[in-house]
Amino acid sequence: MxxxxxxxxxxxxxxxxxxxxxxxxxxxxxxxxxxxxxxxxxxxxxxxxxxxxxxxxxSEPTDNSAADEVCLWTPQNTAGNSNLKEVGEPATTGLPTTGTRPMTVTTNQGAPISVELDLATAPCAAASIAHLASQSFYDNTKCHEITAEGAVRCGDPTGTGLGGPAYSFYSENVPTGAEPSPEASPAPDAAPTYPKGTVAMISNPPGANGSQFLIFFKDFTTAEPTYPIIGRVTSGLDVVEKIGALPTVDNGSGEKVKPENDDVVIQSLTVGEPVLDPASPAEPTPTGTPSPTASTEASPNAG
Known part of the structure; x- marks a missing residue:
């Protein structure tokens, strides 16, 4: 054991x-x-x-170039909506954001109207108009309204105020409203909200810009501005004033804003290449934009 x-x-x-x-x-x-x-x-x-x-x-200093995404295009539902025209969308990157861009509006009312689009304050509006021009969107369309504010309204292929491309974009450069005086009218020396020669987008509802724009033929001052300014007339303002002086009739909505006898027709709208400010660094040529002779314009989905 x-x-x-x-x-x-x-x-x-x-x-x-x-x-x-x-x-x-x-x-x-x-x-x-x-x-x-x-x-x-x-x-x-x-x-x-x-x-x-x-x-x-x-970290390397950020290159504030057009390679960054600049603009946002919001698609619109075109189903059953004949007012919207499908022409694709502009690029979102590679867009110039400094300097100016020339736009030429040729109508049946006289010499061409030259416009300088401001790329610093309204790069998306300029990009949209350039894209639409490259698609001949504005060619042979009517300026269907002479507004009570003193502007010619153009850019709607339907001529109803409801037409535009199948996308929209946000307002960029809406001015500050005039300060009302005690007499409920602006001071005599106050600068107008929209000086004569101003080019601005117009949309319905406000902020949903597409292709329609205004060219002011007289000063307009308001305490509640809604039109984003995109540029100014550099020549041909006399033609705009001539259009503004045309007699108007009821457009069917109770407003006497439709040209009575003569249709105001945009025969062509073109946008040239960007022109940089002398002090600004060179920018790459934007993609998806027209040549200097391409037609151009911007159109809101609803005005």
Whole structure:
């Protein structure tokens, strides 16, 4: 019996020795792993510190170029809506945001009307008009309204005030309203909200711009402006004034704003290449825009 117990003790001892050996090996492996990780971490910190010291993590100055997304075009539902015309959408990047862009409106009322579109304050309106011009969107369309504010309204192929492209975009450059005087009229020396020669978008509802625009033939002042200014007339203002002097009749809605005898027709609308300010850095030629002779215009989905 003693011999049997001795064998059992020996076997138990041997088993315990094997367990202790395995535990010792496991502890050794853990120590080796920890040591390796620590060494690697130290190396990473050394490399990162060296890179930081050499300026590897210094951020480059942001290039405020047209490569960034500039404009957002909101698709409009054209199902069952014959007022909206599908002509694609302008680009969202690669758009010029400094300088000006020439626009020429040729009508059946005399010499061409030259406009300077402001790319700094209304880059999306300029991009939209340029795109629409490249699609001949404005060609052979009517300026269907002479507004009570003193502007000629153009850019709706349907001639109803409801037409435009199958996209819209937000207003960019709505002026500050005139401060009302105690007599509820602007001060005599106050600058008009929309000086004569101003070109502005018009939409229905306000803010959902598309293709329609106004050319003011007289000063207009208001405390609640809604028309975003996109440019100004540089020549041909006498033609705009001539159109503004045409007699008007009821357009069917109770307003006498429709030219009575003569249809005012845009025979062509073109937009030229961007003209940079002398002090501005050169910008890449925008993508998806027309050549200097391409037709152009902007049209709101509802005006």
């Amino acid at each position: 003693a011999s049997s117990r001795d064998r059992q003790r020996k076997l138990a001892r041997a088993k315990l020795d094997r367990q202790m050996a395995r535990r010792a090996a496991a502890v050794k492996r853990r120590r080796q792993v920890r040591a390796g990780v620590g060494t690697a971490l130290i190396l990473v910190l050394i490399v990162a510190g060296s890179a930081w010291a050499l300026g590897a993590f210094d």
